[in-house]
Amino acid sequence: MKRTADCAIDEVRSLAASEFDEIRRLAHxxxxxxxxDGKEELVSARLRRLVGSGNFHSFREYCHHVLADRTGDSLAAMIDALATNHTSFLREPDHFEFLRKEVLPSFAGREGVELWSAACSTGEEVWTLACVMNDALPARRIRISASDISNKALRVAAQGVYSAERCKELPAAWLKRYFVAAGRPPDAYQASPELRQQARFQRLNLIERLSWPRQFAAIFCRNVMIYFDRPTQEQVVNKLAECLEPGGYLFVGHAESLSRVTHTLEYVRPAIYRKPGKRGAQWPRS
Ligand SMILES: C[S@@+](CC[C@H](N)C(=O)[O-])C[C@H]1O[C@@H](n2cnc3c(N)ncnc32)[C@H](O)[C@@H]1O
Known part of the structure; x- marks a missing residue:
């Protein structure tokens, strides 16, 4: 008789310390x-469904399958399950205020401006950036690159559809100008076709080589480095710095001070850093 998914999940043996260690090494x-240490329950809860639905009897069996799968699909599914995708519109709003007041006005005469939302999760950060930029600049000059390691999160982000409940942080003027409502009264909103045309989404792992053909005026890499250890944070910050044009800004989460990380960026204010040097008038090429 075929086991149901729930039954298979119930039959998964509990996570042993050595299995947690194996998963920890693989995830790192x-x-x-x-x-x-202390994340055992979280890991067990997030991976149990994958272990059960794959008909593995233990986390070890599952782990060996992930390691043996040369397609990378199992590893991608693993990070989809493990990643914390928590995000919201206008999260840490002072960053958007700084962008609006201090950064965007200096681009008034520029041919184009490109920002990167690195670890964009389900996209709320991307569309918030798009609204702020469209308020300040002509649409044709705006580009946003957005990336995340989670395919599941990226699918939601690229579609740009959110429940009315999730959109309640958005100013009414933005909802009217930059979103298309569904239902009456609206129960969901989608980022408008104009906004969606300005954004490009792709899967990107921040610990791998970053090879952008150009540098960015600003990078938002927020609330992901808290999940990395210090050596990894340092590597990531220095790679991000290379992806910034001179004078460009790096925004990190407020819980992610870079004070214990060695880097070449100038401190501007909490969670905002700037690459030394003078910005050019052209759209920069690296
Ligand atoms: C808590 S969300 C942050 C979303 C958004 N930046 C914000 O501040 O609201 C963290 C995101 O980092 C992504 N992530 C985790 N490890 C990553 C990695 N190695 N490379 C790229 N993204 C990663 C997760 O998939 C998740 O969507």
Whole structure:
């Protein structure tokens, strides 16, 4: 008789310390995640469904399958399950205020401006950036690159559809100008076709080589480095710095001070850093 998914999940043996260790090493090596002691329950809860639905009897069996799968699909599914995708529109709003007041006005005469939302999760950060930029600049000059390691999160981000409940943080003027409502009264909103045309989404692992053909005026890499250990944070910050044009800004989460990380960026204010040097008038090429 075929086992139901729930039954299979119930039959998965509990996570042993040695299995947690194996998963911890794999997650660190593959995604940079620092799964410290105390995260056993979280890991078990997030991976149990994958273990059960794959008909593996133990986390060890599952782990060996992930390692043996040369397609990378199992590893991608693993990070989809392990990643914390929590995000919201206008999260840490002072960053958007700084962008609006201090950064965007200096681009008034520029041919084009490109920002990167690195670890964009389900996209709320991307569309918030798009609204702020469209308020300040002509649409044709705006580009946003957005990336995340999670395919599941990226699918939601690229579609740009959110429940009315999730959109309640958005100003009414933005909803009217930059979103298309569904239902009456609206129960969901989608980022408008104009906004969606300005954004490009792709899967990108921040601990791997970053090879952008150009540098960015600003990078938002927020609330992901808290999941990395210090050496990984340092590597990531220095790679991000290379992806910034001179004078460009790096925004990190407020819980992610870079004070214990060695880097070349100037401190501007909490969670905002700037690459030394003078910005050019052209769209920069690296
Ligand atoms: C908590 S969300 C942050 C979303 C958004 N930046 C914000 O501040 O609201 C963290 C995101 O980092 C992504 N992530 C985790 N490890 C990553 C890695 N190695 N490379 C790229 N993204 C990663 C997760 O998939 C998740 O979507």
């Amino acid at each position: 090596r593959s995604f940079g995640l620092d799964l410290r």
